[in-house]
Amino acid sequence: MDINWSLVWELTLTLAVITSTAVTIFIFTLPSTFSHFHPHEAKEADFTDEDKKNPQRSGYAYFQKHKKEDGVLKVDASVQVVVLGDIGRSPRMQYHALSIANHGGRVDLVGYVDSEIHPDVLANRMINVLPIPPFPYETKSTLLFLLTAPLKVLWQFQALYHALGYRSQAAKWMLVQNPPSIPTLLVAQLICFFRNTRLVVDWHNFGYSILALRLGPRHPLVKVSEWYEGLFSRSATAHFAVTNAMCRVLKRKWSIDALPLHDRPAQHLQPLSQERRLEFLRTRPELKGQDFDLETRSWRLVVSSTSWTPDEDFSVLLDALVQYAAARKSDEKLPRLWAVITGKGPQKEYYMSRIQQLIQEEKLSDIIIATAWLSTEDYASLLGSADLGISLHTSSSGVDLPMKVVDMFGTGLPVAGWSKFEAWPELVTEGENGRGFQSAEGLSAALQDLFGGDRRELERLRQGALRECERRWDDEWMPVAGQLFRLKQ
Structure with a gap:
C-alpha cells in the first residue's frame, strides 16, 4: 500500500497550525504571567x-x-x-x-x-x-x-x-x-x-x-x-x-x-464544661418531649458524621444499634442512647427509610436517631457534648484517614471507628483514645463495654482524647x- 506523503504532510501542517494557534490564544487571553518582583x-x-x-x-x-x-x-x-x-x-x-x-x-x-x-x-x-x-x-x-x-x-x-x-x-x-x-x-x-x-x-x-x-x-x-x-x-x-x-x-x-x-483540630473545636454541655443540649429540638435527665446523664449521646456515600457503610451503625437495643432488654446497666448523625450525601434517603422501618418493627427501643446539618459552631458544641464519636469511614485506598475523628479529638471526644485499614493506627491508639471495630457486632460490643460498665474505661479514653487535642492544626x-x-x- 502506497503512502500519500502529500496528504500526511498537509494533515501534519494543519495540526501544527491548530496547536500553535491554541497555544497562542491560551497565552494571550490569560492575564500576564506572575512576576516574583511584583507581589x-x-x-x-x-x-x-x-x-x-x-x-x-x-x-x-x-x-x-x-x-x-x-x-x-x-x-x-x-x-x-x-x-x-x-x-x-x-x-x-x-x-x-x-x-x-x-x-x-x-x-x-x-x-x-x-x-x-x-x-x-x-x-x-x-x-x-x-x-x-x-x-x-x-x-x-x-x-x-x-x-x-x-x-x-x-x-x-x-x-x-x-x-x-x-x-x-x-x-x-x-x-x-x-x-x-x-x-x-x-x-x-x-x-x-x-x-x-x-x-x-x-x-x-x-x-x-x-x-x-x-x-x-x-x-x-x-x-x-x-x-x-x-x-x-x-x-x-x-x-x-x-x-x-x-x-x-x-x-x-x-x-x-x-x-x-x-x-x-482547628481552634474552634474545644472541650466544653459541664455547664456549656447542658446549655447546648437544652436547645436541641430532638430532645423535646423526651424524659431524658440531662443532669444525671442516665443516657448516652453518640455522634457520627457521614457523607452518606459507599465508602461509609451506615448499615454497620444501624445493625449495631439494633443489637444494642436487643441487649439492653436483658441488661439494665445499659443506658438509653441518643444517636445524632450529621452530614449530607446521596444515600441519606435510603437509610432514613430503613430507620423508619426499624422503628416500626420496634427494633430500636429506647434509641433516638436524629439527623442534622449544623452550623460550624453548633457542630463543635455537639461533639463537645457527646459521650462517644463513631466513624464509619472504611477508606477506599487504605491509607487515608477521616478528618471527622480529628474534629472529635479536638473536643476531647473519644472515638469508636472502623479500623480495618492500614492507616488507622496513625490516628487512633487502641485503648488509649479510642476503640476500633471491624463489624456491626464489634461496634455493638464496644458500645456495651463502654456504656455498660463503671465508666472507668470510657473516662480513660476521654483523657486520651484530651491529650490528643493539645496539638492543633x-x-x-x-x-x-x-x-x-x-x-x-
Whole structure:
C-alpha cells in the first residue's frame, strides 16, 4: 500500500497550525504571567470599619503590624487554594486558606458553595472565595453515570479553567486538593504552566480508588483514572499527604516524595464544661418531649458524621444499634442512647427509610436517631457534648484517614471507628483514645463495654482524647506548609 506523503504532510501542517494557534490564544487571553518582583498588595481601603472592630479575625491586625510606611502591605505569598467540591464540606482546605491568610498570604479559595463556609474564612479579608457552578445533573445510576461523565468533565474543565485563569489574579502558588483528580490536575497544570505558578498537590486519597467503589477495580475507566492521576501529579513542585502510609504508597507507585501533613483540630473545636454541655443540649429540638435527665446523664449521646456515600457503610451503625437495643432488654446497666448523625450525601434517603422501618418493627427501643446539618459552631458544641464519636469511614485506598475523628479529638471526644485499614493506627491508639471495630457486632460490643460498665474505661479514653487535642492544626501546618510557602510565624 502506497503512502500519500502529500496528504500526511498537509494533515501534519494543519495540526501544527491548530496547536500553535491554541497555544497562542491560551497565552494571550490569560492575564500576564506572575512576576516574583511584583507581589500582591493589601491596603487600608481593603478593610471595612467592621473588620477593624475584629482585627484578628479579619486580618487587619496582621496588616497593621506589617504594613510599610506608605500604608501598603506587600504580600509575597499568594496562593490559589482549589477544591473541585463543596468548600463548606472541605474543612482541611478551609484550614489551609486560614493558615495562609493568618500568616500574611493572600488566598483565592476556589470551589463549589453548596453549604455553609467556615465563618472565619468569610471574615478574613485576605481570603477571596471564588464559587464555581456545579454540574447541573447528578445520577445514582451507574449506566447514566458513564453516559454523563464526559459531559460533567467538560463542564468542570471550563468552569475551573475560567475561575483560575480569568476570575482570579495569577498567584505564586496553587494548592490543589486531590481527589477529585479529573479534570482538576490537568486544569491546574495548564494554568500553572502559562502563569509560572508553582503547583502543590494535597493528597487526601486516590481518585481512582474512589471510582473503583462505584465501577469495580478492574473497570477500564478506573485504570485510565489511575494512569491519569500519576501522569498529571508527578511534575508538581511539592506534595502533601494526610498520612505516612500514603506517603509510602506515593513513593512506591509514582516516585512522588510527599511531605506528611496530618490533620489536626482547628481552634474552634474545644472541650466544653459541664455547664456549656447542658446549655447546648437544652436547645436541641430532638430532645423535646423526651424524659431524658440531662443532669444525671442516665443516657448516652453518640455522634457520627457521614457523607452518606459507599465508602461509609451506615448499615454497620444501624445493625449495631439494633443489637444494642436487643441487649439492653436483658441488661439494665445499659443506658438509653441518643444517636445524632450529621452530614449530607446521596444515600441519606435510603437509610432514613430503613430507620423508619426499624422503628416500626420496634427494633430500636429506647434509641433516638436524629439527623442534622449544623452550623460550624453548633457542630463543635455537639461533639463537645457527646459521650462517644463513631466513624464509619472504611477508606477506599487504605491509607487515608477521616478528618471527622480529628474534629472529635479536638473536643476531647473519644472515638469508636472502623479500623480495618492500614492507616488507622496513625490516628487512633487502641485503648488509649479510642476503640476500633471491624463489624456491626464489634461496634455493638464496644458500645456495651463502654456504656455498660463503671465508666472507668470510657473516662480513660476521654483523657486520651484530651491529650490528643493539645496539638492543633497550626502546630502541624506551620513547620510543613508554612515553611514551603515561606510564611512568617
